Structure formats: structure tokens, C-alpha cells
Amino acid sequence: MLLPKRTKFSKFFSRKTLSMTSLLKKPVLNNGIYGLIANENSFVIPQQINSTLRLIRKNLKKRAKIWINFSPNIPITKKPNEVRMGKGKGSVKYWSFLIKKNQLIFEFIGTKKGLIHKTIKASKTKLPFKSTFLSKY
Helix, strand or coil, X not given: CCCCCCCCCCCCCCCCCCCCCCCCCCCCCCCCXXXXXXXXXXXXXXXXXXXXXXXXXXXXXXXXXXXXXXXXCEEEEECCCCCCCCCCCCEEEEEEEEECCCCEEEEEECCCHHHHHHHHHHHHHHCCCCEEEEECC
């Protein structure tokens, strides 16, 4: 689910050279009425996103519509265990996301504010960065 359909290069150079500059603009809700925004920069792996989505869907069921506002952009490579040094770079193990400060992560519409706020508060524990609740009204 969380990997790109097509990329120009199969492997990325390095995670350390990525720009971690933050977005200074205030996030704008495009689709939903409520949202979850990041308060700090972080790398997120697909397992964290899947566990967050499972928790959100379990609490909201079919009462709300959910939008995910990011896509995988960084392949993380890993060599197998007990392999000698050299012989090239390892194969892609998983894809990760670079979440920047003030980036909108999830958007919601369709049910009571209290239920969505409670669900987002519970889902914050699954994510590796600090985040806040955002509302249009």
C-alpha cells in the first residue's frame, strides 16, 4: 500500500543529506474540516502509518471520510545479516516519509468534532513526532 508506483531511481543516496527545513506557512485544510498537523520534523515508516490508520478506522468506522496527505518518497536500503563489507548497496527494505513541521498529515470530515478529537488524541501515540489537532471552524 505505502510504496510509490514508479520512481526515476530505485535507491536513494543518503538520509543524512535530506533537507529538514520546516514549512513556515500555516497548513490549510483542502478536503476535510478537521486535521492532524506535525509539530516537528521526522521520518515515518509505513508500519507506523498503518497502525495509526487501523486505530483511526476502528474508532470512526464508516462515519467519517479520511484523507492521507503524504506519499512515500525515500527508499531505505538494508544489507542482509552476516554479509561481508563491499559488493554494493543493499536492496530496498521499505519506503519512508519525510514529515516536515506544520505539514498536514490526515484530514477528516463527516462526524462529530468530539469523536474525531478523541480519535486523533489516541492516534498521536502511534506517531513518532508531536502533532496537534486542527479545525476549520
